[in-house]
Amino acid sequence: MTFRLFYAIALGMMSVAVLGLAEPAQETPGVKRMPFGKTKDGHPVDLYTLTNGNGMEVTITNYGGTVVSLKTPDRKGKFADVVLGFDTFDGYLGNEPYFGALIGRYGNRIAKGRFTLDGHEYHLAQNDNANSLHGGLKGFDKRVWSAKEMPAKDLAALQLSYVSKDGEEGYPGNLSVTVNYSLTPNNELKIDYAATTDKDTVLNLTNHSYFNLAGQGQGDILTHRMMIDADRFTPVDSTLIPTGELKSVAGTPLDFRKATAIGARIDQNDEQLKFGKGYDHNFVLHRQNGGLTMAARVTEPSSGRVMEVLTTEPGLQFYTGNFLDGTIHGKGAKVYGRRSAFCMETQHFPDSPNQPKFPSTVLKPGQQYQSTTVYRFSVE
Numbered sequence: 001m002t003f004r005l006f007y008a009i010a011l012g013m014m015s016v017a018v019l020g021l022a023e024p025a026q027e028t029p030g031v032k033r034m035p036f037g038k039t040k041d042g043h044p045v046d047l048y049t050l051t052n053g054n055g056m057e058v059t060i061t062n063y064g065g066t067v068v069s070l071k072t073p074d075r076k077g078k079f080a081d082v083v084l085g086f087d088t089f090d091g092y093l094g095n096e097p098y099f100g101a102l103i104g105r106y107g108n109r110i111a112k113g114r115f116t117l118d119g120h121e122y123h124l125a126q127n128d129n130a131n132s133l134h135g136g137l138k139g140f141d142k143r144v145w146s147a148k149e150m151p152a153k154d155l156a157a158l159q160l161s162y163v164s165k166d167g168e169e170g171y172p173g174n175l176s177v178t179v180n181y182s183l184t185p186n187n188e189l190k191i192d193y194a195a196t197t198d199k200d201t202v203l204n205l206t207n208h209s210y211f212n213l214a215g216q217g218q219g220d221i222l223t224h225r226m227m228i229d230a231d232r233f234t235p236v237d238s239t240l241i242p243t244g245e246l247k248s249v250a251g252t253p254l255d256f257r258k259a260t261a262i263g264a265r266i267d268q269n270d271e272q273l274k275f276g277k278g279y280d281h282n283f284v285l286h287r288q289n290g291g292l293t294m295a296a297r298v299t300e301p302s303s304g305r306v307m308e309v310l311t312t313e314p315g316l317q318f319y320t321g322n323f324l325d326g327t328i329h330g331k332g333a334k335v336y337g338r339r340s341a342f343c344m345e346t347q348h349f350p351d352s353p354n355q356p357k358f359p360s361t362v363l364k365p366g367q368q369y370q371s372t373t374v375y376r377f378s379v380e
């Protein structure tokens, strides 16, 4: 190596160290495990750190399959954690709104906590006024999952599995669920969901990460620009249960077919926005094919961060953190105020078990439930 080259490299490394541009450090793709805490009934849980070799890093705990942190670079290469959550495990044991968690058996609402399948009426916990929300009192977000670090050449992958017993939270069938989280060389967090049952049941799995692309705790998300590839949405009643109609977004504040600031219309005098206290709606994705399709693209102007959401699911619940109220203090003691994050919950439509015209969420013995969602990060 010539002296000049050596000098240039040394200078480069020094300026990176001074400006703090290169953290977290570049590493080979992989998964590391460390203890995270213990549940109230004494089960130890771990925190897994997935790195992809580009510096992108995600931490996931096997408690609730929860994404705890997600570090991505801005347009200057500076990393920030773009999801809400807690620094320590205790935070996840309190009353918190599903930060980063896997949601099951049924993501979103089931009206009056009831549905009929094969002539039998099933009763679920009514944990959201009269409705059942996100799997009931002790959903998948509050379960300890078995974890396995998956050997993979180019990516970091973690496999989580959980067996939900027949009758758990009122749902029928012994259900075996596997969720694979992987961090790819293209700065994608990929989530593959799979499940089988031994009795007819209903299922709607999703992830409930709260994103703020300026960095968690950096104010509200109203200047983020959102594009959702959906011509229609499922309008709801005042309890956020779909009316059954698939309504055109045209001429409504739910038209995100062209990228629009989240805050541009959020407080308009619109019945749907009033019911949701902002956006809290399921969009009917415009699917070009049966496979993985681009559903949404979000940009944050000050950092330049971009997140694209691709999914095999027919719907997307876009929720703007309307119920966050500043009482939760999260990572780095940041206060999580109203609309300080948004969720992009890829899913089947809410209340499908009671809506014969919606795509079916029934899973039968012998069938394989399979679903994939990708959160892809870049800058512009």
Ligand code: BGC
Pocket: 097, 098, 108, 240, 280, 317, 319, 323, 343, 345
């Ligand atoms: C729902 C919101 C709810 C939030 C946290 C979202 O999926 O659509 O209505 O407040 O989850 O529970």
